[in-house]
Amino acid sequence: MSCVMLAPGVLLANAAQVVYTLTGTTNPAFGPVHAEAFQFSATGFVASYVSLSAVQLDSCTACTQPGTTVEFYPNGTVQTIIPADYIRFTDANGIVYGFYFPPGSFSTAGTYHTFDDPPYITSNIGTLTVQVMQTPPNPVPLPPSVLLALTGSVAIGIYFMSRRVRRGAGS
Numbered sequence: 708m709s710c711v712m713l714a715p716g717v718l719l720a721n722a723a724q725v726v727y728t729l730t731g732t733t734n735p736a737f738g739p740v741h742a743e744a745f746q747f748s749a750t751g752f753v754a755s756y757v758s759l760s761a762v763q764l765d766s767c768t769a770c771t772q773p774g775t776t777v778e779f780y781p782n783g784t785v786q787t788i789i790p791a792d793y794i795r796f797t798d799a800n801g802i803v804y805g806f807y808f809p810p811g812s813f814s815t816a817g818t819y820h821t822f823d824d825p826p827y828i829t830s831n832i833g834t835l836t837v838q839v840m841q842t843p844p845n846p847v848p849l850p851p852s853v854l855l856a857l858t859g860s861v862a863i864g865i866y867f868m869s870r871r872v873r874r875g876a877g878s
Contacts (some may be wrong), residue, residue, distance in 0.1 A: 723840060723841050724748045724749065724750060724839075724840045725748070725749045725751060725752055725753075725816075725837060725838070725839055725840070726746060726747070726748050726749075726765075726836075726837075726838045726840055727745075727746065727747055727748075727749070727753070727779075727813075727835065727837055727873050728745070728746045728835070728836045728838075729743065729744060729745055729794060729806065729833055729834070729835050729836075730744045730833060730834050731744070731747075731803060731806055731821070731831055731832055731833020731834065732831070732832055732833070733832075734829050734831060734832055736827075737851065738758075741832065742768060743768065743794075743804055743806075744766075744767070744768040744794055744830070745764050745765075745766060745767040745768070745777055746764065746765045746766045746767075747759060747763065747764045747765050747777075748829035750841075752813060752814040752815075753779045753813040753814070754781060754782060754813075754814060755781065755784060756778070756779065756780055756781070756784050756785070757778065758776055758777075758779075758780040759774075759777045759778070759779075760776060761774065761775050761776075761778065764777065765867070773786045774798075775796070775797065775798050776797045777793055777794065777795070777796055778794070778795045778797070779792075779813060780792070780793040780794075780795065781795075781813050782811065783810075787807065788807075789807060790810050791807040791808060791809065791810060791822070792807075792808045792809070792810055792811065792812040792813045793805060793806070793807055793808070794806045794808070794833075794835070800808070804831055805831060806821050806831050806833040806835070807821055807822050808820075808821060808822075808835050809822075812835055812837065812852055814838065814848045815837065815864070816837050816838055816839045817836075817837055818834060818835070818836045818837075819834070819835045819836075819837070820833070820834055820835075821833050821834075869876075
């Protein structure tokens with residue numbers, strides 16, 4: 708799983724990652740159906756414009772051609788037809804597939820759907836899931852010197868216990 712470092716000020720505490728998953732299709736009323744799906748992990752919420760190549764994504768069904776990009780435009784970072792958090796796929800042929808989600812979708816954990824009420828119907832229909840994943844801390848391994856010292860202490864303890872038992876048995 709790759710991890711994208713976002714702008715300063717959007718890091719989460721305790722090594723948390725934000726995982727963005729989008730699944731969607733183009734609206735059949737606007738031409739042939741084209742499926743889009745991707746997942747990527749970030750070290751914080753998307754708070755400003757982010758452009759990702761296929762190699763920066765954890766997975767992507769629409770990124771089979773070199774040159775494909777996925778862009779995140781939080782509300783207010785680009786002029787859109789409605790106030791929205793906007794995801795744009797651009798494939799290697801320059802064809803753009805856009806998905807409009809409610810403002811704030813990129814910065815709050817939850818499941819969001821593209822607008823489907825007139826006059827906000829988009830040509831693409833999708834679901835965005837935003838999850839905050841807490842990564843458990845790695846256990847700290849004991850240095851070899853500490854393990855050696857513990858092993859030696861146990862061995863010395865066993866030796867003295869055995870001598871004490873022998874001494875007590877002989878009296």
